Amino acid sequence: MIPRLDAKALIRGDAAPLRQLEQAATEIGFFSVTNTAISAQRAQAVLAMYRAFFQLPEADKAQVDMARTGANRGWGASGSEQVDPAANPDFKQFYDSGFEVPGSDLSVYAPNRWPEAPAGFRTEVESYYRDACAVAMQVLRAIACAIGAPADYFDAAFDRPMALLRGNYYPARPEGATARDFGIATHTDYGCLTLLATDGSPGLEVRKRGGGWIPAAAPPGDFMINFGEMMEMWTGGRVRATPHRVIGTEDERLSVPLFFNPSYDTNVAPMGSGDVISAGDHLTQRFNETYVHLQKQG
Numbered sequence: 411m412i413p414r415l416d417a418k419a420l421i422r423g424d425a426a427p428l429r430q431l432e433q434a435a436t437e438i439g440f441f442s443v444t445n446t447a448i449s450a451q452r453a454q455a456v457l458a459m460y461r462a463f464f465q466l467p468e469a470d471k472a473q474v475d476m477a478r479t480g481a482n483r484g485w486g487a488s489g490s491e492q493v494d495p496a497a498n499p500d501f502k503q504f505y506d507s508g509f510e511v512p513g514s515d516l517s518v519y520a521p522n523r524w525p526e527a528p529a530g531f532r533t534e535v536e537s538y539y540r541d542a543c544a545v546a547m548q549v550l551r552a553i554a555c556a557i558g559a560p561a562d563y564f565d566a567a568f569d570r571p572m573a574l575l576r577g578n579y580y581p582a583r584p585e586g587a588t589a590r591d592f593g594i595a596t597h598t599d600y601g602c603l604t605l606l607a608t609d610g611s612p613g614l615e616v617r618k619r620g621g622g623w624i625p626a627a628a629p630p631g632d633f634m635i636n637f638g639e640m641m642e643m644w645t646g647g648r649v650r651a652t653p654h655r656v657i658g659t660e661d662e663r664l665s666v667p668l669f670f671n672p673s674y675d676t677n678v679a680p681m682g683s684g685d686v687i688s689a690g691d692h693l694t695q696r697f698n699e700t701y702v703h704l705q706k707q708g
């Protein structure tokens with residue numbers, strides 16, 4: 411079972427929920443939260459915006475195709491990301507926008523590529539992005555407390571977050587799909603914390619430590635939270651980056667993850683180890699491995 415925690419109780423620092431959080435973070439690596447500052451209505455509004463975008467003709471979406479700019483901002487067509495080298499590229503489509511640093515030549519801070527339609531897309535997505543980052547930061551403070559670090563331990567690392575907000579669109583599983591075809595194949599997220607809104611339909615599966623898969627679902631208004639590779643490194647393996655996947659069903663599905671990645675120059679080597687692992691290098695390497703348009707051939 412994936413635990414479900416009350417965000418307000420976590421933010422208050424209540425002891426019992428913090429213990430549950432510590433257990434969730436260090437064992438299964440996934441939990442859901444309810445009672446955040448983002449209402450079900452807000453989550454539904456942003457999901458509807460992404461849905462309207464994905465329903466546009468391919469030629470319209472191609473105007474903001476990320477393969478054209480080389481930066482990971484804009485639309486990713488079906489087959490444009492391969493998160494597991496042993497599987498085929500994912501059949502999902504997605505749209506990415508994130509934190510921009512004007513004038514930076516780092517691709518993780520590249521300018522966003524906003525589509526002309528649907529009307530109001532940019533405003534809705536930007537405002538949801540801000541609210542989602544605030545919720546993610548509150549949860550990170552609770553995690554710092556839960557693992558016995560100062561509450562503000564992670565704060566300074568997020569002044570220029572390489573945060574990425576994604577809309578995922580999973581069409582019905584394509585005819586002729588094989589055992590190597592997935593909506594999103596088995597992967598761990600790259601960063602620190604992922605805050606995922608979904609339309610409530612099933613599909614997400616989380617790998618159990620002993621093997622096997624647990625279905626995980628959260629209705630709009632609740633969020634799934636999981637941890638990425640940087641968090642696992644940073645905490646010396648205590649907080650777990652758990653593999654997960656979406657095989658896909660006969661129904662379409664939408665999800666909106668916020669990948670809350672730290673600032674480029676954050677050292678995510680294990681706390682107190684004296685080693686240096688650059689968050690920016692790690693994220694850039696993972697993007698280069700998984701975005702098909704950035705993959706090196708041979």
Ligand SMILES: O=C(O)CCC(=O)C(=O)O
Nearest residue numbers: 578594599614656665667
């Ligand atoms: O759609 C989902 O439920 C999960 C998406 C996911 O794992 C990802 O985008 O990294």
Ligand SMILES: [Fe+2]
Nearest residue numbers: 597598599654
């Ligand atoms: Fe993921």
